[in-house]
Amino acid sequence: MIRECENSNIEIEIKDVSKVYEGRTGSSVALETVNLDLMHNEFVTVVGPSGCGKTTLLNIIAGLLEPSTGYVKIGGNVVTGPGKGKGVVFQQYALFPWMTVLKNVEFGLKLKHVPKKERTAIAESYIKLVGLKDFCNAYPKELSGGMKQRVAIARAYASKPSVLLLDEPFGALDAQTRAQLQENLLNTWAQEKKTCFFITHDVEEAVLLAQRVILMSARPGRIKEIINIDLPYPRTQQLKLTREFNEIKNLLWSKVYEEYLDHIK
Ligand SMILES: Nc1ncnc2c1ncn2[C@@H]1O[C@H](COP(=O)(O)OP(=O)(O)OP(=O)(O)O)[C@@H](O)[C@H]1O
Numbered sequence: 718m719i720r721e722c723e724n725s726n727i728e729i730e731i732k733d734v735s736k737v738y739e740g741r742t743g744s745s746v747a748l749e750t751v752n753l754d755l756m757h758n759e760f761v762t763v764v765g766p767s768g769c770g771k772t773t774l775l776n777i778i779a780g781l782l783e784p785s786t787g788y789v790k791i792g793g794n795v796v797t798g799p800g801k802g803k804g805v806v807f808q809q810y811a812l813f814p815w816m817t818v819l820k821n822v823e824f825g826l827k828l829k830h831v832p833k834k835e836r837t838a839i840a841e842s843y844i845k846l847v848g849l850k851d852f853c854n855a856y857p858k859e860l861s862g863g864m865k866q867r868v869a870i871a872r873a874y875a876s877k878p879s880v881l882l883l884d885e886p887f888g889a890l891d892a893q894t895r896a897q898l899q900e901n902l903l904n905t906w907a908q909e910k911k912t913c914f915f916i917t918h919d920v921e922e923a924v925l926l927a928q929r930v931i932l933m934s935a936r937p938g939r940i941k942e943i944i945n946i947d948l949p950y951p952r953t954q955q956l957k958l959t960r961e962f963n964e965i966k967n968l969l970w971s972k973v974y975e976e977y978l979d980h981i982k
């Protein structure tokens with residue numbers, strides 16, 4: 718009911734989206750009738766068993782993949798291709814190895830023909846925001862995995878998208894770096910709100926970051942449940958020590974595990 722009243726505030730509308738992949742051995746249904754609205758500036762995390770269609774859904778929102786049925790609208794416009802208003806961050810750092818941090822972050826702005834002086838200033842401000850101001854002239858090979866992901870986040874932010882789509886962006890990092898990047902992303906989001914669609918396998922991460930967690934069911938992927946995380950922001954790692962956090966985390970963990978067991982039956 719609340720959704721009806723807040724219609725004008727919807728940033729991403731996912732309507733009856735399904736995806737069937739046609740393969741050599743026949744067709745397989747990756748997503749089945751997914752309906753979901755993300756509100757303007759909302760932070761949503763997505764969890765579910767491996768192969769349940771999370772990346773497929775993200776790629777459809779990003780315009781990298783066409784749905785078999787249904788549509789996705791961003792800001793009221795049907796998504797027909799990549800770019801325009803969407804920043805994407807993948808698990809593997811998709812940085813250009815031959816470009817410095819600054820050039821990597823500037824890249825999208827250059828494509829948009831933003832004048833040199835202006836794009837450098839924008840890029841520098843986001844590099845600073847992710848805590849890498851001393852590394853503007855470094856090359857990706859000179860950075861740690863966590864630093865590379867921060868560059869990827871700065872780059873996504875620099876092109877000023879309305880939505881940020883993140884596919885297990887911290888999945889390849891050690892626990893401490895991951896914790897640091899979670900806080901960094903929360904701080905960045907607090908300073909400059911975006912609608913975030915963040916996929917993770919880490920239930921603790923899902924609860925720490927999100928206002929709502931979307932639990933997807935095993936193949937074919939559907940939305941099984943949406944869990945509201947009514948914990949106040951700003952959130953830091955300290956939150957993980959609280960009883961409220963752990964109650965939600967344990968509940969979500971058991972739901973995810975239940976779904977996984979169903980999946981392997
Ligand atoms: N290009 C493709 N062609 C055929 N099938 C595909 C293709 N991409 C994905 N699939 C299938 O669609 C299903 C969903 O894949 P997807 O990558 O979206 O899952 P996921 O939830 O992101 O998994 P993970 O958690 O392991 O990243 C899987 O069964 C996968 O085998």
Ligand SMILES: [Mg+2]
Nearest residue numbers: 771772773884
């Ligand atoms: Mg995936």
